[in-house]
Amino acid sequence: MSIGCGDERIDSGAVASVDLDAVAHNVRELQQFAGDAAVMAVVKADGYNHGGVEVARAAIAAGAHELGVTTIGEALELRAAGITVPMLAWLHRTDSDFAAAIDEQVGIAVSTAGQLDAVVEAARRVGRTADLSLKIDTGLNRNGVAEADLDAVLDATAAAVASGSVRLTGMFSHLACADEPEHPANDAQAERLRDAVGRAARRGTPPGVVHLSNSAATLTRPDLGFDMVRPGIALYGMSPIPDLGTFGLRPVMTLSAQVANIKKVSEGESVSYGYTWTAPADTVVALIALGYADGVVRRLGGRFEVTIAGRRYPSVGRVCMDQFVVDLGGDSSGVAVGDEALLFGPGDRGEANAQDWADALETISYEVVTGIRGRVRRRFVGARSGEAAH
Structure with a gap:
């Protein structure tokens, strides 16, 4: 059984109360820190175990522009609940259903040439243009397009855009040391992302939005906001850098x-x-x-x-x-x-x-x-x- 089961036969009297007003408060606080950048509310893992659909609705009502999830399955659950705002899924398996994502206008982030090829093939099969983002590995060395592969992926992306298979809606990366605001890796990663964006633009395919900041960077590095920020844990009212305080957030x-x-x-x-x-x-x-x-x-x-x-x-x-x-x-x-x-x-x-x-x-x-x-x-x-x- 999982949280939220509601089967009275196994009810121990334990309750996780999720305060949706606190979610809304946190979105508004995060928007203040983000300035002109839009807020993508990250609701992966069932909204960090708070209830993805309900948290998403509260976040959108409070001004969140977009939703971020890990898997296409998570995104499809949000669509099935009637949520229509832009959303992005960024981690895929070899059997991920890109066609279903394209049908439901879910943004697909790719990290390899193989994933890009699969999205293009799915778009042709579905007969619709895919909303594509490129995740760039700027130093976390986890997911994302590696530097050695970047030019080839950008060339393939430009060809896919020209064919009408995809539109390049975004480029982004993920920080390794955001909980240390002055760590030199943060600036180095931002510069690598800027370089990748510039290389895409020179191919005639500038991305619609660029984003890098997670919760910690949103709260402490406004200079890294680009076009959009991606707060996760802060949305749920917990400080990503406890030593620096609560930042006015309210636990949910x-x-x-x-x-x-x-x-x-x-x-x-x-x-x-x-x-x-x-x-x-x-x-x-x-x-x-x-x-x-x-x-x-x-x-x-x-x-x-x-x-x-x-x-x-x-x-x-x-x-x-x-x-x-x-x-x-x-x-x-x-x-x-x-x-x-x-x-x-x-x-x-x-x-x-x-x-x-x-x-x-x-x-x-x-x-x-x-x-x-x-x-x-x-x-x-x-x-x-x-x-x-x-």
Whole structure:
């Protein structure tokens, strides 16, 4: 089962609330940083696990000009939901359905001559002109047209444009060190992209738009904005550079679960598998109905806090597949079975945020929010959802 399943037979009471008003707020903030550049809202991986269709609609309503996804399948899901704005898919397999993308006017980014040939062939088969972007490898050495292949790909692109098979709607690249704003690689990559664009223009095929900036560059390097920026994690309210602050962004996801049980534990008694925590004094513990099958990873045990009725309590002992335990201390009068336990959110009710989990795990907030799964139900809140945001 995946997040958002809604099958009451397996409902653990865990909820990932997605605040669509926060999405809209973040788009408006990002547009301020982007200046004259348009905003492409990146909604890949089901909107970073927040709900791709719903996030996309909220982002578009707030002013996002275009959508970015990884796969054609993701783009087709958005089209099936009635979303008509321009969108771009940039990672393909050998069996990717370019014909379906062309039929649905999904922009296709290619990184190799072979992919370009496949798009041209699909366009001829469909009888429509494909919206083509060239992804340029400017130094990340991951995906993108390599420098050694660039002239040949540009020549083939010019021929495809001349034949009416494609229109060159964009050229772009991806930064390797954007979370270090002054890293020299950022300027070097921008210069390589400019050079590639110039080489395309000299062949009579200037791209419609040029884009480079991810979230971090959007927020810290306005000089790299080109025609459009591609924020991802910032759209969901998490800072791509936590050391530099929140940039006025608002976290979108709040994770909560129910208190399933409360019991007394005597001094010297231990809790959960392996007895990794022993009560130093008589205490009361609460059982929270969420575990590593749902994205509360096992190594978080004893390293995070939950908020119940406005007060934080530490987790103790090992996180289990379906549950974990928190120490309420000697006085549990403010906590009852069925109470909501907040694991992370924007912090409005004293709860931790996803970055706190990321710090505890020595990872990034992206991994935290995309890792929530299992029996967690997704709920959309905010004005666009028809519910009141909390």
